[in-house]
Amino acid sequence: SQTIHQWPATLVQPVGSPLSLECTVEGTSNPNLYWYRQAAGRGLQLLFYSVGIGQISSEVPQNLSASRPQDRQFILSSKKLLLSDSGFYLCAWSVIPRGPTLRVSGELFFGEGSRLTVL
Amino acid sequence: TQLLEQSPQFLSIQEGENLTVYCNSSSVFSSLQWYRQEPGEGPVLLVTVVTGGEVKKLKRLTFQFGDARKDSSLHITAAQPGDTGLYLCAGVPGSNYKLTFGKGTLLTVNP
Numbered sequence: 001s002q003t004i005h006q007w008p009a010t011l012v013q014p015v016g017s018p019l020s021l022e023c024t025v026e027g028t029s030n031p032n033l034y035w036y037r038q039a040a041g042r043g044l045q046l047l048f049y050s051v052g053i054g055q056i057s058s059e060v061p062q063n064l065s066a067s068r069p070q071d072r073q074f075i076l077s078s079k080k081l082l083l084s085d086s087g088f089y090l091c092a093w094s095v096i097p098r099g100p101t102l103r104v105s106g107e108l109f110f111g112e113g114s115r116l117t118v119l
Numbered sequence: 120t121q122l123l124e125q126s127p128q129f130l131s132i133q134e135g136e137n138l139t140v141y142c143n144s145s146s147v148f149s150s151l152q153w154y155r156q157e158p159g160e161g162p163v164l165l166v167t168v169v170t171g172g173e174v175k176k177l178k179r180l181t182f183q184f185g186d187a188r189k190d191s192s193l194h195i196t197a198a199q200p201g202d203t204g205l206y207l208c209a210g211v212p213g214s215n216y217k218l219t220f221g222k223g224t225l226l227t228v229n230p
């Protein structure tokens with residue numbers, strides 16, 4: 001079965017410090033990978049997604065970057081954190097559609113989340 | 120503008136009551152999903168609906184996809200405290216496989 005893990009679960013960082021959140025997926029190959037941010041326990045904002053190694057698409061201009069050094073590894077980074085970077089960060093994966101007859105349902109499977117507080 | 124509008128935003132009810140939450144859009148979606156999220160955890164997929172008019176049941180939860188594939192509803196019968204959580208709908212507009220999320224309905228079921 002497929003599993004997804006992200007860490008650390010909780011992080012308190014000073015303004016201006018760097019950030020690295022890591023996410024790994026097991027039990028599947030060549031997944032789509034995503035980073036979302038959730039503010040105040042409500043809707044999810046898509047930050048980055050990746051359809052393959054080294055392929056990163058950014059949805060929102062911001063102080064963050066993402067990398068996919070391996071097929072099942074997705075990393076969210078920042079060189080200098082801002083107060084506004086605080087939030088709940090979620091990694092997720094989905095199946096890449098294969099073949100013209102496959103219905104694309106876009107189902108996402110999320111990690112446990114990482115709570116980032118920037119002080 | 121929010122592509123998916125969820126209502127109500129907050130709902131607090133007593134154990135045993137029935138409730139319905141809604142997910143509406145002016146856009147057509149190739150599919151819609153419902154997720155439930157508990158505090159401090161990632162959302163968990165409950166169901167996916169892909170056909171207009173489709174109805175799916177998951178124990179006490181009934182999900183419906185609108186005929187025009189622009190809206191969906193979630194009905195919970197005899198709510199229990201374990202149903203408490205944030206209910207998120209998410210849709211795939213057209214052929215794009217990136218999900219768009221609504222802001223969610225925060226449900227509290229009091230014992």
